[in-house]
Amino acid sequence: MPHRNSRRTNPRPRPEEGSEPEKRRAILHAAVRVFAAKGYHGCRIADVARQAGVAYGLVYHYFQNKDELLESVFAEQWTILLNALEAIRSGPGTSLEQLASVCRFVLDVFRTAPDAVRVLILEVARAPDSLRAGSTRQTFEAAVRLVSEMVRRGQETGEIRHELDPMVTAACLLGAIELTLTGLVLGILGGPSPSEQEIERLEGQVVATVLGGLASTRR
Amino acid sequence: MPHRNSRRTNPRPRPEEGSEPEKRRAILHAAVRVFAAKGYHGCRIADVARQAGVAYGLVYHYFQNKDELLESVFAEQWTILLNALEAIRSGPGTSLEQLASVCRFVLDVFRTAPDAVRVLILEVARAPDSLRAGSTRQTFEAAVRLVSEMVRRGQETGEIRHELDPMVTAACLLGAIELTLTGLVLGILGGPSPSEQEIERLEGQVVATVLGGLASTRR
Amino acid sequence: MPHRNSRRTNPRPRPEEGSEPEKRRAILHAAVRVFAAKGYHGCRIADVARQAGVAYGLVYHYFQNKDELLESVFAEQWTILLNALEAIRSGPGTSLEQLASVCRFVLDVFRTAPDAVRVLILEVARAPDSLRAGSTRQTFEAAVRLVSEMVRRGQETGEIRHELDPMVTAACLLGAIELTLTGLVLGILGGPSPSEQEIERLEGQVVATVLGGLASTRR
Amino acid sequence: MPHRNSRRTNPRPRPEEGSEPEKRRAILHAAVRVFAAKGYHGCRIADVARQAGVAYGLVYHYFQNKDELLESVFAEQWTILLNALEAIRSGPGTSLEQLASVCRFVLDVFRTAPDAVRVLILEVARAPDSLRAGSTRQTFEAAVRLVSEMVRRGQETGEIRHELDPMVTAACLLGAIELTLTGLVLGILGGPSPSEQEIERLEGQVVATVLGGLASTRR
DNA sequence: TATGAATGAGAGTTCATTCAT
DNA sequence: CATGAATGAACTCTCATTCAT
Numbered sequence A, B, C, D: 001m002p003h004r005n006s007r008r009t010n011p012r013p014r015p016e017e018g019s020e021p022e023k024r025r026a027i028l029h030a031a032v033r034v035f036a037a038k039g040y041h042g043c044r045i046a047d048v049a050r051q052a053g054v055a056y057g058l059v060y061h062y063f064q065n066k067d068e069l070l071e072s073v074f075a076e077q078w079t080i081l082l083n084a085l086e087a088i089r090s091g092p093g094t095s096l097e098q099l100a101s102v103c104r105f106v107l108d109v110f111r112t113a114p115d116a117v118r119v120l121i122l123e124v125a126r127a128p129d130s131l132r133a134g135s136t137r138q139t140f141e142a143a144v145r146l147v148s149e150m151v152r153r154g155q156e157t158g159e160i161r162h163e164l165d166p167m168v169t170a171a172c173l174l175g176a177i178e179l180t181l182t183g184l185v186l187g188i189l190g191g192p193s194p195s196e197q198e199i200e201r202l203e204g205q206v207v208a209t210v211l212g213g214l215a216s217t218r219r
Numbered sequence E: 001t002a003t004g005a006a007t008g009a010g011a012g013t014t015c016a017t018t019c020a021t
Numbered sequence F: 001c002a003t004g005a006a007t008g009a010a011c012t013c014t015c016a017t018t019c020a021t
Helices: A022-042 A045-052 A058-062 A066-089 A095-112 A114-122 A129-157 A166-186 A196-212 B022-042 B045-052 B056-062 B066-089 B095-112 B114-122 B129-157 B166-186 B196-212 C022-042 C045-052 C056-062 C066-089 C095-112 C114-122 C129-156 C166-186 C196-212 D022-042 D045-052 D056-062 D066-089 D095-112 D114-122 D129-157 D166-186 D196-212
Strands: none
Touching: A022 A045, A022 A058, A022 A066, A022 B022, A045 A058, A045 A066, A066 A095, A066 A129, A095 A114, A095 A129, A095 A166, A095 A196, A129 A166, A129 B166, A166 A196, A166 B129, A166 B166, A166 B196, A196 B166, B022 B045, B022 B056, B022 B066, B022 B114, B045 B056, B045 B066, B066 B095, B066 B129, B095 B114, B095 B129, B095 B166, B095 B196, B129 B166, B166 B196, C022 C045, C022 C056, C022 C066, C022 C114, C022 D022, C045 C056, C045 C066, C066 C095, C066 C129, C095 C114, C095 C129, C095 C166, C095 C196, C129 C166, C129 D166, C166 C196, C166 D129, C166 D166, C166 D196, C196 D166, D022 D045, D022 D056, D022 D066, D022 D114, D045 D056, D045 D066, D066 D095, D066 D129, D095 D114, D095 D129, D095 D166, D095 D196, D129 D166, D166 D196
């Protein structure tokens, strides 16, 4: 009986520099959707395979195990977000304008790809330690650091108050976005199925709240 | 003949009508801890029973099933928080002072009972729909509304900017708190095991950020 | 400590020589009903206790365990049947008349106490070996023997064909009754809720079929 | 290029489109045996899997749950019986001969496959309502109807007494067979392990009893 | 007698993972 | 690459039985 591979010349099963097998992609996309819909633990391999229209076992051909799959989902989504944040940071505009862009960007993405955002935002810290210990935590931290960097630069230029801790400020800003999104998802804000205009209005509100603060006068 | 006592002639210290059985309480407490440590799906009945020091089956004596148990946990924790928020709202102080108190209160509780806070904050929206559809969503919404009410009153007294939407503002405030807590839990803020002083500092930072906003000058 | 009851002149709860405690009786009655409704394995102690209106533990006060309880139910029901069969046997009438009475008796009882009959007839051989090994098998066999005795006597008087094996004949007769009852219970015979008249008609049919046989002419 | 096969050169014994997977069959067979040995409620999935020599989970690969498995067992066995009855009915012979064949057939099958018969005969009406409501009740009724049809035809040809109700007669006949089998199973008839000859003798006895009736003379 | 809280073994079901084809 | 049958550990839930009061 011929063994699997006479010489193992690696005919091609390797991710072949850059070009990713189409089915791998399908699985990843499916995972995002299922993940978003059912959460980390509710997301079963069978669901992902069915959603992707591939055979059960193929998932294990491309991913070591469930954790690696979901870790990949996280990583990919975060990478997209990080790239966007980085683009904003290295782009034009004052720090305050950049931070406003961050708010708008996330809520904008939600409008077009709510699943991805849910995965990104709502599932952080929900995954098991194994995940958190992995790249996810790092990328999450990276996002906070990136935003805190914008804050720090704003402090240098005098746009942002010096007394604020950039990291805490970044956390507050991202947290404000997150819970606004949660409110949206749960239907507490914006109603059961918010219109695009409504979401735009919420964007403006979040920006105003976070940048300007609640108080009408400075103490 | 001396009757045992004025009203309650219960010969044996029976589960004292109306008062909650001690073991039920133990199970609930254990559930909070396990829940916080492992999340909704990672939380197994066996863990809860062991943690509570009771037999497996007893959990099912007091609770219909896993969902009802965890729903109870949610309900209890939220009730505690809601009561505290309500106490703050109906207490003394200006609206801004009250909102500052809210920030401080949650972070304070975290210092003394991090598990409860994790359950409360980190698990919202993570539970299955059955839970979200239940009392949890309502109480979550209640919390947002309570805070938004404080905001609204602050707008009436002129302390808080009129252009802000109270609900969005409340969501931002609670979100800022939440992600700061998440940062604490993950060790991104305050280091691996933050001192009480460090947490106090973070409290001040969050209050300053949220109430005063990021911008050093108003547009 | 004051004892339970200053006077407590034993109003009656004592087993009072020979007289069976009222609650024991209630449990037994309840067991018959539950047993009939749910079958041996579907019958839970909790159901019996609730149906009897007594506390859980009391069942174990009067009966060693579930098997003993259900064995008691069997024994009691069979005893009633055996006594009736014996009364018929030692009573007046030819053998054929007696056997007709047996048919009528069982179907009659069904009319007034279908539960008891179901337990008696439908549950034989369904119970675990432990039960079958016990008195149930013996009483079941006793019933067959009793009927076969009537058959034997009929053969002696020439009423019944000599070529028949009394035991097989008895089994056939009881079997005919049983499946007719099953048909009644399942609604295949007599419709969903048969009238008394309908049951009477079935009685006559069974008697005619069993005693006279199917064939219109003897070979 | 050699086409797949002349008839059966299947390189891999794949589940052969359309044909039933071999292991599914093994599970079904095992279920019959375990079912017969322990009854509906005593029959555990683990037993079936072990008996079939397959892994626990495979049972759930082929069957939704325990009820569906046992329903399948019922359905299959009844189908076999129904087919046999139908074959007898549409075959040659007078009605009386056909009915005699029915008696002989069932007792014959018992000789070669006692398990299947036990399942078929002894477990009817013992299963939970869910089962009874399903195909089982219908097929049971179908069997009674099939036999009653033979009776009716016998009445038309004058072989069978006109005064008998075909349905009741059919029930009596099948009941006679059933309780004779029960007697066999319990060792009340034919002794602990009856020889084939003994069973043949019982067959004759049952036929004689049912067809000819008990009475030696017609009233 | 009587109660019902407490126990824990056992059974059904799910699902990540492996493997032969 | 691709498939999906096969495996079995893990988990939820049930219920007979015990026991302190």
